[in-house]
Amino acid sequence: MSKVFTAEEVAQHNTRDDLYIVYKGKVYDCSQYLDEHPGGEEVIMDCAGTDATEPFEDIGHSEDAHEILASLEVGELKGGVPAKPVVSAASSSSSDSSSLPLVALAGLILAVGAFLFLRT
Numbered sequence: 001m002s003k004v005f006t007a008e009e010v011a012q013h014n015t016r017d018d019l020y021i022v023y024k025g026k027v028y029d030c031s032q033y034l035d036e037h038p039g040g041e042e043v044i045m046d047c048a049g050t051d052a053t054e055p056f057e058d059i060g061h062s063e064d065a066h067e068i069l070a071s072l073e074v075g076e077l078k079g080g081v082p083a084k085p086v087v088s089a090a091s092s093s094s095s096d097s098s099s100l101p102l103v104a105l106a107g108l109i110l111a112v113g114a115f116l117f118l119r120t
């Protein structure tokens with residue numbers, strides 16, 4: 001059974017010789033890999049003890065990179081992947097209504113334009 005870490009525990013592994021990162025709810029010990037990282041150690045050090053899912057994904061790491069990462073797994077994060085915020089019906093309908101004044105304004109400009117055009 002893999003070890004379960006709290007976010008606070010992971011955060012304590014934040015030095016060059018003892019460096020954990022979280023990726024998609026799993027915890028990885030990158031200490032031994034820093035020297036070999038093609039992107040340099042600095043970028044991984046910046047993520048030390050934190051969730052590196054976004055920066056790791058942003059780079060578009062290769063299949064190889066994912067395999068190396070998998071080999072460094074030491075456990076999982078308590079609570080796992082934080083839930084994505086659900087876009088509620090209320091907030092999506094409010095964004096619809098917020099574009100209403102814009103539509104009205106565009107209509108008004110068109111009407112004024114047509115009026116001026118027809119008058120000449």
Ligand code: HEM
Binds near residue numbers: 064
């Ligand atoms: C233990 C975790 C990581 C592993 C195993 C890993 C592995 C790799 C590998 C194998 C490459 C070579 C290109 C590829 O195959 O995709 C690479 C490149 C790179 N990585 Fe990571 N990486 C890790 C974490 C990170 C993190 C957290 C960042 C944060 C920004 C990062 C930034 C980069 C960058 C910028 C490159 C591009 C280097 C270049 O093309 O010059 N990596 N990584």
